[in-house]
Amino acid sequence: MSLDHVPAPNVYDAEPIPEAARAEIDRLLQSGDLFRYTAPADAPVALLEQDFAALMGTKYALAVSSCSAALFLSLEALGLRKGAKVMIPAFTFAAVPSSIVHAGMQPVLCEVGENYRIDVADFLAKLPGVDAVIISHMRGHTSDMDAIIEACEAADIPVIEDAAHSLGTTWHGRKIGTIGKVGCFSFQSYKLVNAGEGGILVTDDADLVARAVIMSGAYEHNWKKHKGPEGQNDPELEIAFARWQNKLPLYNLRMQNLSAAVIRPQLPEVARRVRDGRANHDYVANLLNASPWLAVPDALAPEDRAPDSIQFNLQGFVSDSEAKAFADAAAERGVKVQVFGLSNDNARAFWNWQFIPGDVPDLPQTRAMLMRACDVRLPARLQKADLDFIAEALVAAARDVKGDDRAVA
């Protein structure tokens, strides 16, 4: 079937914010009550924390200004020394090593495989001497959390999960972001829940969350407005707050009420967005895998993904110029493809993280992957005709560069 008459799908627009947000935003605009600590109780930010902790099944949640802020506060809350070594996968977003540098610590990069997941052998080899790890579930791809948690527990090394782009993903049925000591999520517009900006951390550790709450900017006794599960008083949390009173710097990374008002009515939409995003992804993945030139790596067996984009590798593209020609051909056919390692100054290419103290290390395996790994947005709201358009454009673009695949297959 020819799709020439179908316009290229718009993959950039967000979904509208649910109507229910309007009344609450109007109320906040009327009262001017935008600061999370003004109301004596039940401020929208506090209610969001309760809702999100309940959704994730954790004891505590702390809403902040971004996922980067959540990562930074997690590192600070762990009480690591300045200069501590924090391991991260070499395939992640520049915000992740940046949060480590912000905390005065040293990122250590480990290799990532062709399937975008942490190379466990390299991870284990580099683990001795590391003080903490941030597992970045990049683009929602989950690394082998069984092997990672087992090794980190044995070595008593805390695990922070960067689940910025992984809300709704599960591992053996457990929610991603609740497997490590602390999990961090983003509400920036390109993530599953869109508030423009925002982040949240979840944990079951009262001492850790108390430290993070104070450092996020709960000055004086504002921490009294942070409660335990279901908004109940929590003696363990109160003892932790008392322990840290006046002992920690205040970084003022709070969320404001308007953001929470935009986020809360989206939480009931998460399950649908996950279901539709996964169905869309798997539909396109099947079509791409039918081409000998394109390969979508399989998820690991325990993993149920929540994708809003698709990643695939170019196979048999011997030169960078061939890979670039593919991206150009796809663009001509109306689909924008980013080859991570070939787009100029890409924030997900580790050689561009020149702000990391010391020499930027070489990670040949991750580099090779980034030179052939492609990224295409695939929001959950797309319909079958959009998906067919995208898949057909990508398969045809590969054929434009590599020739007729039917002769090969």
Ligand SMILES: *Cc1c(COP(=O)(O)O)cnc(C)c1O
């Ligand atoms: C978006 C993203 C971040 C940063 O989130 P912000 O809320 O923009 O700070 C961190 N890690 C990953 C994997 C991301 O996708």
